[in-house]
Amino acid sequence: METSKLAIDILRKFYGSNVGVVLVEGIPPQEYLASVRVIEEQFLRLEKPLSRDFLEMIAKDHEALFDEMLKARDVRNWFVYNLDLFGENIDPTKATEVMGGLRAAKNMNQQARQLMIARPEANLDYNSRKGFTYHDNHPLGNWCEFYRVDGEKLVSEQSPIKHREGIK
Numbered sequence: 001m002e003t004s005k006l007a008i009d010i011l012r013k014f015y016g017s018n019v020g021v022v023l024v025e026g027i028p029p030q031e032y033l034a035s036v037r038v039i040e041e042q043f044l045r046l047e048k049p050l051s052r053d054f055l056e057m058i059a060k061d062h063e064a065l066f067d068e069m070l071k072a073r074d075v076r077n078w079f080v081y082n083l084d085l086f087g088e089n090i091d092p093t094k095a096t097e098v099m100g101g102l103r104a105a106k107n108m109n110q111q112a113r114q115l116m117i118a119r120p121e122a123n124l125d126y127n128s129r130k131g132f133t134y135h136d137n138h139p140l141g142n143w144c145e146f147y148r149v150d151g152e153k154l155v156s157e158q159s160p161i162k163h164r165e166g167i168k
Contacts, residue, residue, distance in 0.1 A: 006031055007038035009154050010115070012149075020113040021106060023083070025157075026148040029120040036081045036117060043115075048076035054083045054116075057101075058094045069101045078102070078114040084122040104107050105142060116144070 014022045027035055031041060043049040050072055057065065069083065080102065082114075085095045106112050129161075148156035 004038060006149065007035045007042075008111065010035065010117070010134045011039060011042055013145070013154060014113065014115040014167065015125060017113065018114070019143065019145055021116070021144045022114070022147065023118065024117040024147045024149065024154065025049055025118040025122065025124065025143045027120060029118065032117075032120050035067070039081075039117070043077055043079045044076040047102065048074060049079065050080040051076070051081070052077040054080050055119075056082075056097075057098045058091065058159040062097070065098065066099060069105050072105060075109070076112055078105070078112060079117075080114065080119040081119070083116050083118040084124070086125065087121055092131075100155075104105070106143065 010022075010024050013024070042049055057068075060068065084090050085099070086092050100112050102114060104118075106114055147154045148157055149155075
């Protein structure tokens with residue numbers, strides 16, 4: 001899939017979202033960075049935008065993260081990329097805390113919209129880690145519309161993609 005077409009398709013799903021929160025998984029590695037750049041450029045044109053790297057967010061301590069979420073409560077359009085909950089070198093507890101912060105930010109500002117893009121090697125499947133199941137308060141819960149890239153199109157999903165062999 002051509003990068004600009006993929007980014008446009010993702011933005012269309014975001015603009016047409018009924019719940020205002022869209023998560024996209026499965027972007028091919030060769031298209032990922034270019035897609036993120038195109039989407040970031042488009043977000044700059046929206047009202048009160050904010051783009052954040054999820055991996056940088058999980059590196060913050062609890063207090064710094066809380067302060068950032070409080071300052072961002074007036075943000076109308078969030079773009080979060082590099083999303084990952086259980087991938088290699090990810091602390092699932094910290095990642096869950098950040099997702100909780102994003103959900104709280106959405107709850108504080110019902111007008112806010114969020115677009116989240118999982119990094120290519122991401123693992124968002126709670127069932128793939130011992131002690132975690134999707135039904136154990138998954139931070140993505142039912143507040144997102146889920147999509148995955150399948151060849152040439154975006155396909156709607158009911159929940160995050162189940163962990164597949166070869167994805168860490």
